[in-house]
Amino acid sequence: MNTQGERNVTGTPAIRLTDVGMHYGRKEVLKNITLDINRGDFMAITGPNGGGKTTLLRIMLGLLRPTAGSVSYLDCHGNQAPRLTIGYLPQKSAVDARFPITVEEVIRLGLMGPEAPHDNVDARVADMLARLELEVKAGSPVGELSGGQFQRALLGRALVAEPEVVILDEPLSYLDKHFEHELYGMLQEVKSVRPDTAIALVSHEMSEIAAMATRHVIIDHTLHICHSATHLVHYDCDL
Numbered sequence: 062m063n064t065q066g067e068r069n070v071t072g073t074p075a076i077r078l079t080d081v082g083m084h085y086g087r088k089e090v091l092k093n094i095t096l097d098i099n100r101g102d103f104m105a106i107t108g109p110n111g112g113g114k115t116t117l118l119r120i121m122l123g124l125l126r127p128t129a130g131s132v133s134y135l136d137c138h139g140n141q142a143p144r145l146t147i148g149y150l151p152q153k154s155a156v157d158a159r160f161p162i163t164v165e166e167v168i169r170l171g172l173m174g175p176e177a178p179h180d181n182v183d184a185r186v187a188d189m190l191a192r193l194e195l196e197v198k199a200g201s202p203v204g205e206l207s208g209g210q211f212q213r214a215l216l217g218r219a220l221v222a223e224p225e226v227v228i229l230d231e232p233l234s235y236l237d238k239h240f241e242h243e244l245y246g247m248l249q250e251v252k253s254v255r256p257d258t259a260i261a262l263v264s265h266e267m268s269e270i271a272a273m274a275t276r277h278v279i280i281d282h283t284l285h286i287c288h289s290a291t292h293l294v295h296y297d298c299d300l
């Protein structure tokens with residue numbers, strides 16, 4: 062739902078994780094994660110490799126069902142919602158570049174969900190291609206792209222529907238400095254045009270992200286809420 066023009070809903074929860082736990086077989090990857098991702102949050106998530114960050118994002122997205130606890134989606138009135146519009150940028154390594162699909166089709170996929178806007182689809186895709194400087198690659202199969210171009214196409218897919226929640230898993234990998242700044246610019250723009258958007262972002266390169274973020278958490282199988290961005294540097298924070 063587009064909250065533009067409605068009452069200020071910043072701070073109301075969009076995704077609620079309650080006592081979430083996850084086992085892969087006998088291996089416990091996450092335990093006791095209780096966390097709200099609120100409208101207007103820019104949540105920076107860091108933690109050691111293998112700490113469960115990607116697993117947590119996939120649980121937030123509904124792609125994985127936790128083995129304990131619950132995940133709920135809430136509309137801007139605080140009522141349970143069957144789904145939200147969520148844009149997702151997976152880790153690039155999680156996507157098969159051999160899949161026979163063009164750049165334009167990748168971005169168009171972001172408009173196919175039931176909650177996505179279905180008006181002006183061509184214009185939205187064209188605008189996103191232009192903002193990502195991928196117009197000349199629009200008809201190219203993704204297998205022909207550089208790592209950075211592929212990452213940008215996936216970013217376009219995540220943002221094109223102007224979703225209520227944006228979830229980004231290591232978005233900086235493969236981006237050169239120019240597009241790293243473009244990414245920050247695009248996220249700043251999302252925040253200024255649609256301030257109720259909730260953003261959750263996993264990154265190891267935290268300095269600039271941390272400056273933009275409004276909340277910081279560390280996932281090291283359990284959840285640690287950080288009260289200061291500097292704690293992120295050492296994966297260490299007040300518990």
Ligand code: ADP
Nearest residue numbers: 085086090108109110111112113114115116117
């Ligand atoms: P992070 O994103 O913090 O690096 P992950 O969520 O990717 O952590 O992985 C957490 C742990 O769960 C790792 O030890 C990983 O090997 C394991 N894991 C992730 N996905 C699976 C899976 N599908 N099956 C079994 N183990 C998995």
